[in-house]
Amino acid sequence: MITIKNLQLNLPGFSLGPLSLEVDNGAFFTLMGPTGSGKTLLLEILAGLTRPHAGEICFAGKTVTRAQPEKRNIGLVYQDHALFPHLTVLDNITYGQRYHFQDRAKGLAFARDLMDMLGLTPLTKRRPATLSGGEKQRVALARALACKPSLMLLDEPLSSLDPQFREGLRKNLKELHRGTGTTFFMVTHDFVDALALADSAAVIRKGRIEQCGPTLDIFHRPATTFIADFVGMKNILAAEYANGLCNLDRPGSCPASLPARDTPDGKGFTALRPEDLHVSLNGGFPGHWVSLPGTVLSISRQGFSWLATVQCNGMDFVARLEHRLVLENTMDEGSSVTLGFDPASAHHIPGDRG
Amino acid sequence: MESPSREHPHGRGTLDALRRFPGLFFHGWLFCSAGLVLLFIFGPLAKTIFSPTWEVFAETLRDPDVLSSIWLSISTSGMAALIALVLGTPLAYILARKQFRGKRLVESLIDLPIMIPHPVVGIVLLSIAGRNHPIGAFLSSLGIKLMGTTTGIVAVLLFVGMPFYVNTVKAGMESVSPRLEKVSRSLGAGPGATFFRVTIPLSWRYLLVGMIMCMARGISEFGAIVIVAYHPMVAPVLMYERFTAYGLKYSQPVAVILILVSMFFFLFLRGISQVRGKTS
Numbered sequence: 001m002i003t004i005k006n007l008q009l010n011l012p013g014f015s016l017g018p019l020s021l022e023v024d025n026g027a028f029f030t031l032m033g034p035t036g037s038g039k040t041l042l043l044e045i046l047a048g049l050t051r052p053h054a055g056e057i058c059f060a061g062k063t064v065t066r067a068q069p070e071k072r073n074i075g076l077v078y079q080d081h082a083l084f085p086h087l088t089v090l091d092n093i094t095y096g097q098r099y100h101f102q103d104r105a106k107g108l109a110f111a112r113d114l115m116d117m118l119g120l121t122p123l124t125k126r127r128p129a130t131l132s133g134g135e136k137q138r139v140a141l142a143r144a145l146a147c148k149p150s151l152m153l154l155d156e157p158l159s160s161l162d163p164q165f166r167e168g169l170r171k172n173l174k175e176l177h178r179g180t181g182t183t184f185f186m187v188t189h190d191f192v193d194a195l196a197l198a199d200s201a202a203v204i205r206k207g208r209i210e211q212c213g214p215t216l217d218i219f220h221r222p223a224t225t226f227i228a229d230f231v232g233m234k235n236i237l238a239a240e241y242a243n244g245l246c247n248l249d250r251p252g253s254c255p256a257s258l259p260a261r262d263t264p265d266g267k268g269f270t271a272l273r274p275e276d277l278h279v280s281l282n283g284g285f286p287g288h289w290v291s292l293p294g295t296v297l298s299i300s301r302q303g304f305s306w307l308a309t310v311q312c313n314g315m316d317f318v319a320r321l322e323h324r325l326v327l328e329n330t331m332d333e334g335s336s337v338t339l340g341f342d343p344a345s346a347h348h349i350p351g352d353r354g
Numbered sequence: 355m356e357s358p359s360r361e362h363p364h365g366r367g368t369l370d371a372l373r374r375f376p377g378l379f380f381h382g383w384l385f386c387s388a389g390l391v392l393l394f395i396f397g398p399l400a401k402t403i404f405s406p407t408w409e410v411f412a413e414t415l416r417d418p419d420v421l422s423s424i425w426l427s428i429s430t431s432g433m434a435a436l437i438a439l440v441l442g443t444p445l446a447y448i449l450a451r452k453q454f455r456g457k458r459l460v461e462s463l464i465d466l467p468i469m470i471p472h473p474v475v476g477i478v479l480l481s482i483a484g485r486n487h488p489i490g491a492f493l494s495s496l497g498i499k500l501m502g503t504t505t506g507i508v509a510v511l512l513f514v515g516m517p518f519y520v521n522t523v524k525a526g527m528e529s530v531s532p533r534l535e536k537v538s539r540s541l542g543a544g545p546g547a548t549f550f551r552v553t554i555p556l557s558w559r560y561l562l563v564g565m566i567m568c569m570a571r572g573i574s575e576f577g578a579i580v581i582v583a584y585h586p587m588v589a590p591v592l593m594y595e596r597f598t599a600y601g602l603k604y605s606q607p608v609a610v611i612l613i614l615v616s617m618f619f620f621l622f623l624r625g626i627s628q629v630r631g632k633t634s
Contacts, residue, residue, distance in 0.1 A: 047536070049540075068539070069536070069540050070540070070544050072540075073542075074540050076537050078537065082531065082534050082537045084537075084538075086556055096538075096541025100542055143537075143541070144540070147541055153540075
């Protein structure tokens with residue numbers, strides 16, 4: 001169990017915390033946040049590379065706040081791999097073993113097992129400069145795991161990789177986590193990584209934890225508008241809640257009144273994913289859905305799908321379009337459409353500041 | 355990809371010529387200046403090397419005074435470079451890695467020996483090593499004398515050569531990513547092991563180049579040495595003496611030998627420092 005209590009670090013122009021966090025033994029935990037939110041800083045504090053000004057860190061009940069990095073039994077993997085350029089793949093992987101294994105042969109055997117598992121055996125004698133991004137990152141993982149750490153710290157391990165390698169490495173990470181039973185603490189700015197890998201997560205913003213819990217919980221029930229946007233709820237609308245009903249905050253113009261049973265009365269926000277908003281030329285949505293007449297302002301391509309900005313009663317919605325509508329040229333900018341969504345897909349965030 | 359000029363086909367002939375003109379001008383300037391500078395360096399050197407007659411040159415080669423002065427020049431500056439390696443490397447590492455109040459001041463302090471007139475360096479060292487100064491008293495109680503000794507020459511050369519060593523090594527260590535050291539620490543290596551297993555293997559070329567710079571500076575030193583130790587005579591002092599006593603004709607062969615010896619030595623060291631072998 002990793003326990004962080006009231007951790008605090010003040011730098012010129014940035015302050016981290018006070019921040020408290022708990023990660024279960026053997027968990028795959030993700031710390032998410034945008035660039036500059038303090039994720040890497042927190043990682044380096046856990047690694048012992050940066051001293052916090054206040055607070056306490058415990059690994060398995062033992063206080064390590066002031067312990068040197070080499071005494072913490074951690075593995076560290078950076079986004080840019082940070083392989084030792086003067087050593088071969090094997091020498092990189094066995095670099096730290098002399099500090100952790102009494103028996104050299106045992107360590108080497110363990111390293112070879114890891115290399116087999118990650119498909120690195122053919123690269124044994126190669127130097128880092130000759131490896132691809134994915135290979136480098138697998139070597140970095142093997143190097144960290146070869147010392148049997150009790151905690152793996154991963155700093156955006158996937159974001160420097162080309163998309164075709166990313167899926168493979170995700171699989172590797174998952175297998176390694178299952179195979180070793182080590183606690184993984186991963187920092188990322190990409191929510192997709194968290195969804196694919198982590199069972200629990202936290203979102204950090206401007207040095208503070210905004211939400212912490214099971215990954216799916218954060219995905220489905222973001223606590224603030226910032227997190228809602230972060231997890232892909234691109235439509236965030238101010239709303240007024242009263243008697244278990246939600247009124248979108250556009251007095252006189254919005255007919256929609258959504259059931260919002262568990263939301264306390266007062267001001268709040270309604271968040272909707274583009275995937276849950278449907279656009280149609282002639283309505284025809286189920287009766288209990290909310291339908292709003294509107295105009296298409298713009299259509300943009302997002303990889304294999306299209307997003308449309310639709311204006312309804314002066315509010316802009318972003319909706320994912322069905323391929324058919326775009327490919328058959330039936331819808332274009334300026335088209336009059338009907339926007340519909342299932343009220344159950346709306347997520348409600350109480351509080352007036354989000 | 356098409357080149358940008360293809361996308362704008364109108365007026366290609368004259369426009370292109372005009373566009374090329376500043377390029378021609380620039381390259382002309384580039385190569386002419388470079389040539390002039392090379393000529394300026396090699397002209398006088400070639401004149402020095404080729405002007406002594408073979409007989410005088412051979413005679414100088416047999417002169418034990420000349421040989422011992424050249425050996426003294428090389429050995430003292432080599433000694434200074436070795437001391438710089440041992441004592442200057444930690445300072446360079448600290449400057450490359452640590453941020454602290456007054457770092458700028460320390461850095462400019464290190465550069466100071468480059469700017470001080472060389473005789474002043476000699477005078478300052480002598481005044482410190484004098485009996486009236488506590489450091490001088492301490493040194494003489496240990497039996498160390500700077501005035502007119504090899505020790506004195508090495509001290510002078512270390513003083514003038516240290517900035518070159520420290521600055522070169524600092525730049526080299528800055529080029530090693532701190533993340534590599536962080537990863538090494540995370541893998542269980544302490545700060546010392548990290549320094550010797552990661553930092554040094556990745557920056558040893560700079561250590562060598564720093565030593566070359568320090569030594570080169572030492573071999574060329576005259577002004578500071580002549581104040582601290584006229585005897586034993588290093589090569590530049592011998593040249594000066596021969597020049598004032600016998601004239602140009604007898605000082606030039608000494609210079610030629612020194613130039614040739616240093617050139618081969620430095621070519622050799624540069625060669626080692628640039629080997630792209632297994633460790634790169």
